[in-house]
Amino acid sequence: MTDHKLPMRAKLATSLSRGAAALSRATGRGDGSVIGGRIALMVDPNLLAELAAGREIALISGTNGKTTTTRLTAAAMGVLGDVATNSLGANMPTGHTSALAKAGATPYAVLEVDEHYLKQVLDATHPKVVALLNLSRDQLDRAKEVAMMAALWRDALPGRDLHLVANADDPMVVWAAGKAVAAGTSVTWVAAGQRFHDDSWVCPECGASIERNGEQWACVAGNLSRPVPHWTVSGDGVVDNTGTYHHIELQLPGRVNRANAATALAVAAHFGVPPAKAVPELSKVASIAGRYAVVERDGRTIRLLLSKNPAGWLEAFDMADDVPTLLSINARDPDGLDTSWLYDVDFSPLRGRRVLVTGDRAMDLAVRLEVNDVPFEHVKSFSQALTLIPPGRLEVIANYTAFQDIRAELDRVN
């Protein structure tokens, strides 16, 4: 697809969008991708469909890991040619429009999709592959209940010409994919793991209990059970659907990122990328919009981990090294206003480490850690934490706006 093939209105909207994005970046209001997309969509609501036409597209959705998996998938697909992607996490239709407009003509696109918008983006972009990562509780005071989200997906997927790559370890995902799969949609099951089980004790199909036994899970009453995975994570690598093991030197930490890599390879494989060719590309990905970034400051080596919900916190504990750890929590609009979820997270993996707490809602965290028998120190800011810990490593785990605050503090000290 090239610009001259776009209808006039779309062309106009695209150039307006590029102009607005540049303006928004120049005036320091965000990265420009959302503002550009919004103006473009006002000019032409069909623009996303028009920009998507002619590209082979993969959509990546789920509660956690979608930004990382999108980045890894785009890296893997890069083996084939130019890939458009919304790398800055602007994952709603305006962000997609802006990403495709900015990228110009590319044969491929990999788009991260907010789970609430999956149907809309399916309708507009006709993807070749859709990856479904996981579903768990997120921002309780406004997000849809997990089972409701799974039902939306379940009804949105059937009757389309697409291939699914889905997490066999998450009962909600398996059920969400189930209707399309039963109707003949092809699927690659990935054993991507599930660290947070509390949203899937009850079968979404019939309300009976879901029993777990090691990796296996099944509804005690009905037919919903763990499908046999085609791709699995094993040690520091991935076993593909032919049984071949691929060692991955991933710079991103934790088992969860090896699972994200497995999903990315499985998606790319469906476009014809041999895993052996994609693996070296995955190894080059170092940090994603500042997440996992390692920063040196005053002899301290600081790694930033972003965790937005209970499942994300459990994953962060798995990634974090046994070194002093700063936790920071806010409860502003983008974070969700209710901090009750802190009690869905078991903080005991942090016992024995030096733990510091900060953020708008440090007191919620303090009470939670006290109940969890995790000793801690309260600090006023990230900068104060730096003065208290000795030279060496520091892990920082923060939720959304707390993470942005700390990045801003780091920039200021720079």
Place this chain on the structure above:
Amino acid sequence: MSTESRLRLIWLYPDLLSTYGDRGNLLILARRADLRGLPVECAEVRADQAVPADGDVYLIGGGEDGPQALAAQRLIADGGLRRAVDRGATIFSVCAGYQLLGNSFYAKGAKCAGLGLLDLDSDRGETRAVGELAGEVDPALGLPTLTGFENHGGRTHLGPGVRPLARVTAGIGNDGRSEGAWHGRILGTYSHGPALARNPGIADLLLRWATGMTMEPIDDRWPTRLRDERLAAVLKS
């Protein structure tokens, strides 16, 4: 307290009603009992298991409409909770769990029968109540200001058989005027946070009801700072 002099805490249906960090209330009760030297035994009873009638404190949490309706049906059919109340057990309920202890409530647009353990009825409000909740607690309970976070679409109307837990000073609670309810040793509230993290006084009241013993003060520095911070935030807005 039961004969083996272990305090039995029973968390009902965490598989259905545990949307708002409800495990926190169980953990906090257990910890505060433990700090007073009371031996504690915690049990989690899932919706496909029988409700034991020999618990000392029962906890029921919050959840969405579907699970709430299912939980009420199963609790009514099971009968264990009513037998426990007849024995004098203590119940602490939050949000959906609070509504289902009443005479009736609405879930998914339909009126559902509650357990009738609290004299109250819940229906739908015109707006969803989401945000900080604060109120002055019934003087008969001798507790400091209630603080919590609420997130519900229901409005609750109290009958003559219960007393309001608090008079609302911020947020909605039952109806914008009163919040929660209590009768005998049964207490219900709309506040999460979870409620006992922000209101250790209520946790100690439940322990006193269940044991008949006075709860000696413990180090509540952090819960006090949390309370002060939240109540100041409500005043500011």
